[in-house]
Amino acid sequence: MISIPKGTKDVLPADSRKWQYVEETAREVAALYGLKEIRTPVFEHTELFLRGVGDTTDIVTKEMYTFRDKGDRSITLKPEGTACVARAYIENGLSGGAQPVKMYYIIPAFRYERPQAGRLREFHQFGVEVFGAKGADADAEVIALADSLLKRLGLNVKLHINSIGCPACRATYNKALKEYFAPHLGELCADCRTRYEKNPLRLLDCKEEGCRKINLGAPVILDYLCPECRAHFEALKEYLGLAGIDYEIDPRIVRGLDYYTRTVFEFVSDDIGAQGTVCGGGRYDGLIEEIGGAPTPAVGFAAGIERLLLVMEATGAPIPEAKGPKVYLAGLDDGCRKKAFALAQELRAAGISAETDHMGRSVKAQFKYADKLGAEYVAVIGGNELAAGVMNVKRMADSVSETVPFASAAEYFAKK
Numbered sequence: 001m002i003s004i005p006k007g008t009k010d011v012l013p014a015d016s017r018k019w020q021y022v023e024e025t026a027r028e029v030a031a032l033y034g035l036k037e038i039r040t041p042v043f044e045h046t047e048l049f050l051r052g053v054g055d056t057t058d059i060v061t062k063e064m065y066t067f068r069d070k071g072d073r074s075i076t077l078k079p080e081g082t083a084c085v086a087r088a089y090i091e092n093g094l095s096g097g098a099q100p101v102k103m104y105y106i107i108p109a110f111r112y113e114r115p116q117a118g119r120l121r122e123f124h125q126f127g128v129e130v131f132g133a134k135g136a137d138a139d140a141e142v143i144a145l146a147d148s149l150l151k152r153l154g155l156n157v158k159l160h161i162n163s164i165g166c167p168a169c170r171a172t173y174n175k176a177l178k179e180y181f182a183p184h185l186g187e188l189c190a191d192c193r194t195r196y197e198k199n200p201l202r203l204l205d206c207k208e209e210g211c212r213k214i215n216l217g218a219p220v221i222l223d224y225l226c227p228e229c230r231a232h233f234e235a236l237k238e239y240l241g242l243a244g245i246d247y248e249i250d251p252r253i254v255r256g257l258d259y260y261t262r263t264v265f266e267f268v269s270d271d272i273g274a275q276g277t278v279c280g281g282g283r284y285d286g287l288i289e290e291i292g293g294a295p296t297p298a299v300g301f302a303a304g305i306e307r308l309l310l311v312m313e314a315t316g317a318p319i320p321e322a323k324g325p326k327v328y329l330a331g332l333d334d335g336c337r338k339k340a341f342a343l344a345q346e347l348r349a350a351g352i353s354a355e356t357d358h359m360g361r362s363v364k365a366q367f368k369y370a371d372k373l374g375a376e377y378v379a380v381i382g383g384n385e386l387a388a389g390v391m392n393v394k395r396m397a398d399s400v401s402e403t404v405p406f407a408s409a410a411e412y413f414a415k416k
C-alpha cells in the first residue's frame, strides 16, 4: 500500500462540491471587479523566489520544494503566486498595455511546513494582483473584492489594516525599532536576534510568547510615516469608507520585505483560534523592479482555500449541495436496461443529466439508489413499457407519475 505524502490531501468526490463552490464564487466575484484569470506554471526558476519572495523569509530559507532538474537547473515548486504573476507581467509585455492590469489566479502552492489544521504542504490559494495603479483607490478596491468574496461565502471576518510606509520612512522606523529592542536582545528568540540585524520590521511578526510581550511596547510605524505615505493611508481609509467597509487599524501587521510598501491588510476570523487570518495582502510597489521590470505599483492579496473551507465548516456557513441527476432510468431486465442505456445517452445529448444502472440491481434497488443519488425523476421501463414504447416517470418529491413515450423523453424532461 502506497500512502499519500505527508502534508497533502485528497479531495474526495463527496467533498469536491465545496471546493468548486469556493472556486466558482471567487471567479464570480473576480469577474464583478473586472479581473481576468492568469495561469502560470507550477514550477519556476528558484531565483524568482529568492528575489520575489525574499531570501531572508522562512518560506525561502526553510520551506521551498527546490530540486535540480535533469538539465541541472534549480527549479522550485511555487510557494506562492505573486512572484509568478509579476514575472509573467514583465515577460509577456503586459506592462506595455493599458493599465492597470487586474488579474486573479487559483493555484496549488507548496511549502515544506509542519502540517496542521488548515495548513498543508500542498495548499491552494485564490489570489488577486492589480499592477500599474498607485492610488489608494486601487488598494481599497482590492480589499473590497476580498470583502465581497468572504461575505458571499458567509464568513464573519474583521478587516485589519496598517501602513508600513515606503523605504524612506521605514529607514527611520527601523532605527527607532532597533533602539527599542537593543536593551531586550538577550530576551529575544534566536530568529529575532537575526531579524534585529537583517530586518527589524520582522521582529513584530514573531509568534514566540516572550518576543510578543516585548513587541507590545515597540514604537508604531504609523507614527513614522512620511507625508506621502500618510496621505496614502488617509486616502485608503476614505475609500474604504466610500465602499462601506469597516476596519480596525492594527499597527502590528507587517510584511518584512523591502518591496512591500504602504498598505497591508488582513481579514481575521475569530472562529478557528490562532490560525485566524483567512486572507492577507497589501501593496508591493517594489516587487516588479526587484525581479527585473520597470518600477510598477502593485497591490493584491491571497486567500488560502483550505483555510476558507475550515472557517466555513467551523461556522456552518451554507454550502449548496451538488445536484443529483435529473432522471434515473431503471430497467427491469436486460432488454429494458439496454433501452434505458440508450435513452440515457439520448437525454445527455439533449443536455439533460441522466443515469442508469450498471450493477444489475432489481428495479426496487434501482429506486433506492436513485433516491440516494438525489435523482429528481425515476423513469421505469418494464416489459410492457418496452413493448409499448413508453416509460413510467415518477417525480421523486411527490410520487406523481406519468407515462411518457420514448420518442418524446428529451422534450419532456427539457421542460421540467
Ligand SMILES: [Zn+2]
Pocket: 165, 166, 167, 168, 169, 170, 225, 226, 227, 228, 229, 230
Ligand atoms: Zn514613506
Ligand SMILES: [Zn+2]
Pocket: 188, 189, 190, 191, 192, 206, 207, 208, 211
Ligand atoms: Zn522571536
